[in-house]
Amino acid sequence: MFRPVSSKPDLVAQEHDILNIWRERRTFARLRAQNAGRERWSFLDGPITANNPMGVHHAWGRAYKDLFQRFWAMQGRDQRYQNGFDCQGLWVEVNVEKDLGFTNKRDIEAYGIAEFVSLCKQRVLTYAARQTEQSIRLGMWMDWNDPHELRRLRDRLAEDPSQQVTIRSTAGIDVTDTAEMLVGRLGMPDLGGSYFTFSNENNYLIWSFLAECHRRGWLYKGHDTMPWCARCGTGISQHEMTEGYADREDPGLTVKFPLVDHPGESLLVWTTTPWTLTSNVAAAVGKELRYVKVRQGEEIFWLGRGMAKRALEGPFKVLEERLGQELEGWRYTGPFDDLAAVQSAFAGADGKPAYEHRVVVWDQVGEEEGTGIVHIAPGCGAEDFALGKSLGLPMIAPLDESGIVLPGFGAFSGRDVRDVADPIIESLKHRHRFYRLETVTHRYPHCWRCGTPLVFRLVDEWYISMGAVYDVPREQLTPEQVDASLRYQIMEVIRDIKWIPGFGYERELDWLVNMHDWMISKKRYWGLALPIYDCDCGTINVLGSREELAERAVEGWAEFEGHSPHRPHVDAVKIRCSGCGQPVGRISDVGNPWLDAGIVPFSTMPHGAAAVDGKSWFPADFVTESFPGQFRNWFYSLLAMSTVLRRETPFKALFGYALVYGEDGRPMHKSWGNAIDFDEAAERMGVDVMRWMFANARPEDNILFGWHAADEARRRLLVLWNVYSFFVTYARLAEWDPRQAAPAVAKRAPLDRWILSRVARLANAVEMEFKAYDALAAAKEIDGFIEELSTWYLRRSRKRFARNADPTDRAAAFATMHQALEALTRIMAPIMPFLSESIYQNIVVTSVAGAPDSVHLTPWPTDELKGLNDRALQASMEVAMRVVDLARTLRSQTGIKVRQPLARLWLAMPGADRLVERDALLELVKDEVNVKSIELIGDESALVDRRVKPLLPKIGKKLGSAIPAVMAAARENRFELLADGSVLMGGVTLAADEVEILATPKPGTVVAHDEGLVVVIDTELTAELRAEGDARELQRAIQDARKEAGVELDDEVKVRVDAPAAARNALEEYIRSVEIETRSTIVFGVVPPSADTVAVELDSGAVTIGLAGKAVAP
């Protein structure tokens, strides 16, 4: 017998039970064994940053990942099930710094890089363990490391990285190595478990990638002015800029640059970054722009003509007008010519000034903002740098890597760049160079990690060239051009990918066209050690492997030996320069973390000789990640690296989804009170509710996640639960068991055959949707099925499950419901692994011989159910359901309750003869809407009129301006039906296929209609009908009373009914059937005051009923 099921499930507790069952029975391991060696489905997990606990936003993507893995497992596919952790980079560093209370890089150096890097590793292990536990809670089936082992490894690493430690692989084999080396070997085949991007293998493979880039001449050192975060002390690459833009208020400062050759006259220049004025080198004007000389009081200024009104304060008089090019070469006195840094930058070889501030022409000068004369500081802006370089201007770089003004800048030296604006303005006022100060709000880049406003700094960084952008359409490129430009090669590669949603392809393409070279260096500590050895002789050595490092090492190897390829140990090694033969050290930079994530197809899916059994998992069939940002990050790095190494795509299909927002439509934010922690969500709403919510979200839109949304999602699941609970309750009462013989499907009621056909169709539809990676469409199918299972199949079948039902029919109903539920649990298992498992365990595992002991070990049911499909029956049933809807509408319009039986229902149904099982279906309708008989009438009936609906899309173009007349005729029912089926109306003749003939009710009767169906009810109530209605009303009241009294379903009760004589008479005929339905014995008479009483207003009079206790002792 089935285990009893509460009607109010504790979903959360149930999920924990299921987790225990899976663990005890090693269900996942058995699933893997079951599919091992079969056709593969290769999923590549995008690494989650192991830096914090997992959030509900991670849960969205992880729900998709698990969903599709489970689905393909049910398709019998072999899989890798490897989760990934992203480990290296600034994310982790910033948090470790925060924990230590550090404010900048000098603190790290003082603390010790080795210790700092070790803490970074420990933090990764801490959160990898945590996220592993959370992911398991989510139901995600992966080849997980034991979280306790990860924590133990972390603790051993903290104690002494060189100590020998033994850990158990996920396959159960003990492996011994030093703590540091074991950490570096995580995710490798011998240890199993999640891959970690800090692994030795991952790092060395990036080396080989970089060496390959170098071999092809694509790796170079750039000297440029880059966005720079002073707090983090590192440049920010173009890939990282997106999230960092925010509105910011800055000073809008207008200053005077006195002209050397025009005494008393000054240029007016505008800037929002006062600190860059110390490094001013030139002032740029537009060649074709017009400039004016104006007088204000005693002073004379030059500025753009179009800007004068806005930029000048107070009245002015225009004295002269010139083109920008006429100003070229004018010399002016710089704002801070007395600074040593300026003097030395301008000095020639002999120490005398070789350069003077002057006006230059620049095509990018515009007239939208400022004064039309642009302050140029090549050391403080990328565009300024480019201009300065092309004109051979001196460069002045005022900041060190922490944003502190360098020596040589007088009183400003040693101050933080963020604090020098005011002193500079003061100083300018002092020097009579100040003109005006306002406040400007503009979009300004900030550090994506720590939020510090970026500055621009002149630095050396390392880049991978993305190749030329040719000024011709792509299809006209020659193969040679494509071979020379990586970006076009990537563009070719991405054509082979199925992008879901489709706009992903365009977006990636757009990024590829516009992207700059890939800046891969970071002046930090925790990350990939770039294998670049930049020799003073001009030779750049790039190593491709640990072996090459060993081979070429000339010193420091002993210090490195036994360590992961991280700073500081790897920095100890010096190699022999291939150019000059001298020892050369590694550059101190670490790598861009997207290199770490981009190499994982190669580090986790070895191919060729490296493949474990000669078969490669590369390329992946599927990847899925949140798309905002990833087009320039993970997707990009995957594609770039795979294109360089193999010139083919690393994945065949990409499914992108948007962001998780709070219920209020804003990003989740702790301080806004709309954030929900994953753990809290899991333990309060349950993960299946969450997964159901996620599956029902439109992936291309942001999902609004919250408690109300969860309640709504849970509702549909409770409908299913109620069906299940009903089934189990009655199966237990009937002691029904799936092993009992049931009538053959063909012999069952049409209702049974219909729901089985329905579930067969569901299996097929959901399979198709999952294969198209459309979880939403699949969820909608399932949702629709649950709705019909509950509100039609079960609703119409309820009586069939009762004890007094026909035994054969009852057996058929039980068997049908059982099969439908069993199939449904399998179909929804990928989305809701717990709920489906819980139902399956109870109704299948306990009682079906030979059934797998988990729903997740069952195959996808489409093939098993195929034979049950019956399209004609489904179409007919839909008509019946619509008739019921119409009849209900009529009842509610006339105010006649469904409990009140009606004599007749008239039904006009075009094509009624095409319906299969017509009589049986009409019986269902009769029962459902409580009418004694249904009479079919033709559309010629006196009850309906005909109406003509012109099919506008067909006739619109043809008729043009005649349309209004035709439509008016249609509205007013003015038309003539011709013998050949055509229709004359509004002065034109419409062919039969240009119109639809509708049956519509004649006014004056109670009718409802819908697409040709017309339903009319007979509202006349005879005395018998009223009496029967009263009986049902009484029955209902007794059931209510039973419920109030908390009587068990199976208990017999005694009921006293206090009714006037008229009511007694009316009810008399039906008392016996009411007794049966309500499992009671009815006695008319006074209700004792002690009983639970209920008052009912019957048609035949007011009655009071009272439960007088149980009739039969239990």
Next chain:
RNA sequence: GGGGGAGUAGCUCAACGGUUAGAGCAUGGCUCUUAUACAGCCCCGGUUGGAGGUUCGAAUCCUCCCUCCCCUACCA
């Protein structure tokens, strides 16, 4: 600043140029039911952001304006 979207019921979103703009949620009302803290139905709710234009007909196409979002960008 450049490019692309989107503005439709209180909220979240639908609606090949086709005449009465629909769903879900929320509010309110009703109903069904020992599946009993389930569910169903109905009502209410709209100048389709605004103004013009094209068309027999516009939420839909065009122009301008307003607002928001996304992508992109160091314009000083």
